[in-house]
Amino acid sequence: MEYWIWLSSVPYIGPVTSRRLLQAFGDPETVYRSDASDLCQIKGITQRQINSIIENRSLDRVHKIMEDCEKHHISILTQNHPDYPRRAKEPEDSPIILYYKGCVRNMEKTVGIVGARRCTQEEKLKVKEITEQYVSDHTAIISGMAKGIDSYAHTACLKTGGYTVAVLGNGLEICYPCEHRKLMEQIAEKGLLISEYPPGTQPAPYRFPKRNRLISAWSDKLIVVAAGRGSGAFITAEYEKNYGREVEVM
Template sequence: MLYWIWLTQIPFIGPIAARKLIEYFENAENVYKAKEKYLEKIPGLSIKQKKNVIEFRSLKEAERILENCEKQSIDILCWQDERYPTRAKEPKDAPVILYYKGHFKEIERTIGIVGARRCSQQDKHRAVNIASECVEKGITVISGMAKGIDSYAHTACLNAGGYTIAIMGNGLDICYPSEHYQLMKEIEDKGLLLSEYPPGTLPTKYTFPRRNRLISSWSDKLFVIGAGKGSGALITVDYSKKYARKVYW
């Protein structure tokens, strides 16, 4: 797993470039050991990206991250793992590794539920009803564990005995928002916590939009509830449209 972590820590090597390297060399260890003459043959990578693969050939940071994962009971899902859903791997910018806590189960159908952090009682009831109906139909509920609609959807799913996935914009050793600590523990116990960020990564205005694209890619459909102008949920909508997912308001 060290080589997979290493690949994601190379400067200027994002998910798209990492995926090109994996597709060419078959796995992360082969990328690490690749000679420069073979790297030069890969189309679609800049000179700087190819240079960085060579210059940042050290496993020290990957070893530190893996050690932190082991201390925090965080597991790692890599690109070639059969548990990585096909739907989530379709977009070109899908991460080659994801950090997770909880347990995987066979996922046949998924629905993303996102919306306003400050919402009306009517919107709250709608989120609860949709999540509850998903459980009755055996559909996995996906959201971002944010305040408001996200948390209501997760909670309703858990209360109904369903399976929910929370995709987070920070390392899984951090609970954000902090008041959702108990919810986070319940999702870990009964569902799945996911993040593309290693432990210790703080939430920022940059990590949340990246998180939102994963909510879209992991969901077959997206329900948007009470999201007004400027809401982060609209970023999720844009990604859902980009990934050809149906969006319901």
């Protein structure tokens, strides 16, 4: 496990390059022990990335991450594990590891529901109805635990006895927004919290667009409710379209 964490945290090595390295070397420990002549054979790799791999061969930070995961009861899912959903690892930019809390279930059908943070009572009821309809069809609900539409979808799913996945843009020991602490605890108990970020990672604006791509990757279909153009919900929709999946705007 430690080498998976190491590869996922090497500076300048993103998910696409990480996957290419794994395809070439077979496992992250072999990447860790590779030399420059081996690394330069990887398609698209830059000298900066090669230097970063060679210069960051330390497991000190990795061991700290593992200690923090144990302290906060956070588990780690690697991309070669059978529990990592097939749909979620189809995109080439899917992370090689995910941190999670809760239960990873086999989800035959999934739908992402995202939208405005500020919405009307009518829009809130619409989300509730949509969510209940999908839950009755045994479809898992994917969203981002943000204020507004996201939280209403998670809540309606839990109240209906469904399974929901919340994708966070920070470490899983941090609740953001802070007023969703109870919701976060309920999702961890009855659903699944996931993040590509290790414990200690604070929420930041630039992390949420990256988080949005995971909502898309985990969703067979995406529903966007009451969102303005240029919003995070529409960023999620663009990812969904790029992944060749259906988007419905309401």
